[in-house]
Structure formats: C-alpha cells, structure tokens
Amino acid sequence: MAVFQRTLWRLTSGVLGVTCLVLMATLGILLKNGSGCCFCQEKWIGYQCNCYFISNEKKTWAESRDFCASQNSTLFQLKNMDxxxxxxxYLRNFYWIGLAYSDKHHAWMWEDGSAFSKDLFPLTKDLYPGNCIMFNAPKTVLNVPCTDEKFYICEQLLRCCLVQKGGQ
Structure with a gap:
C-alpha cells in the first residue's frame, strides 16, 4: 500500500509539474506576442483604439510631424468630435494637427491623404494655403505659418485593435 501511494504521489506531482511548465510557457508566449500591442506608451492617453500624445514642447509643423513619425504615429487627425x-x-493651448493645404488637390487634406470634412469645424475662406492649421477645443482653428514653433498632438493606432476588428 505504501509503495502504491508513493508511486501515485510521484505520478501526480510529475503531471502537475509538466502542467505548470506548459502553462508558464504559454503565458510567456502570450505576453511576448502581445507586448506593446494594446497599451499606450508612458505619457500617452489611450482612448478606444488610439493613443494620443499632447506635447509640452514646441516644434514647427514639420518637426512635429517628424517627431510623431519617430514614435510610429502621425499628427492628430480629428475624425469626429467624440x-x-x-x-x-488637457488642451490648454493651440496644437498642430495633421491638416495642411494640398497644392495638388487645391484643398485642405489630412496627413494621410484623406479629405477634410467641413462638418468637423469651420475653415474660413481667408485661410492662407501656405500655412498650417492649429486646433483647440471645442472647434477653434488658427492658420499660422508652418515654421512657427507650437505645441502638437500625435495620434497612434493600436495594432491589437486592427487584429480584433479583423484588419491587418
């Protein structure tokens, strides 16, 4: 009887040990594959499938765009007021956003090439096409030279949202 109990104990502890190893390996793989996917970087604000960075230093529009690109993001592109x-x-100032005039299309376009919707906020006719757009809530825009140094907002799409929504 004692031999049977020792054998049963060894078998049970062996099975539990292997199960623990398999679970730890699975957890390690899941953490590795998901790392950085569904979380915003430090100092970024997460909302739905995006992360936003509100700068506290000033840059030109081009420098702001380049900084955002270095963070795998773009200048903020407002899709809807929500x-x-x-x-x-957090919006205490005016901020560069990804809206600029396209000479090719003779229209204000978002950085990704999509058209600007006039329903978002009004763009007056007196905007100078050589300038860039700054934004402050609720719907205030300024048209200033792109070479001025201003605050900016970066926007980053979370990759895991693409996977969860069936994208690529």
Whole structure:
C-alpha cells in the first residue's frame, strides 16, 4: 500500500509539474506576442483604439510631424468630435494637427491623404494655403505659418485593435 501511494504521489506531482511548465510557457508566449500591442506608451492617453500624445514642447509643423513619425504615429487627425472627449481637459493651448493645404488637390487634406470634412469645424475662406492649421477645443482653428514653433498632438493606432476588428 505504501509503495502504491508513493508511486501515485510521484505520478501526480510529475503531471502537475509538466502542467505548470506548459502553462508558464504559454503565458510567456502570450505576453511576448502581445507586448506593446494594446497599451499606450508612458505619457500617452489611450482612448478606444488610439493613443494620443499632447506635447509640452514646441516644434514647427514639420518637426512635429517628424517627431510623431519617430514614435510610429502621425499628427492628430480629428475624425469626429467624440474623439476629443478623453483629453479635451488637457488642451490648454493651440496644437498642430495633421491638416495642411494640398497644392495638388487645391484643398485642405489630412496627413494621410484623406479629405477634410467641413462638418468637423469651420475653415474660413481667408485661410492662407501656405500655412498650417492649429486646433483647440471645442472647434477653434488658427492658420499660422508652418515654421512657427507650437505645441502638437500625435495620434497612434493600436495594432491589437486592427487584429480584433479583423484588419491587418
């Protein structure tokens, strides 16, 4: 009887040990594959499938765009007013956004090439096409030279949202 109990104990502890190893390996793989995917970087604000960075240093429009690109993001592109809700309380200044005049299309275009919707906020006719657009909530825009140094907002799409929504 004692031999049987020792054998059963060894078998049970062996099975539990192997199970523990398999679970730890699975957890390690899941953590490795998901690392950095569904979380915003430090100092970024997360909302739905995006992360936003509100700068506290000033740069030109081009420098702001380049900084955002170095963070795998773009200058903020406002798709709807609801998108402002998570960080509207932090907007104390005017900020560069990804809206600039396209000489090719003779229209204001977002950095990704999509057309600007006039429903978002009004762009007056007196805007100088050589300038860039700055934004402050709720719907205030300024048209200033792109070489001026101003604050900026970067926007980054979370990759895991693409996977969860069936994208690539």
């Amino acid at each position: 998108e402002l809700q998570p960080f509207i309380k």
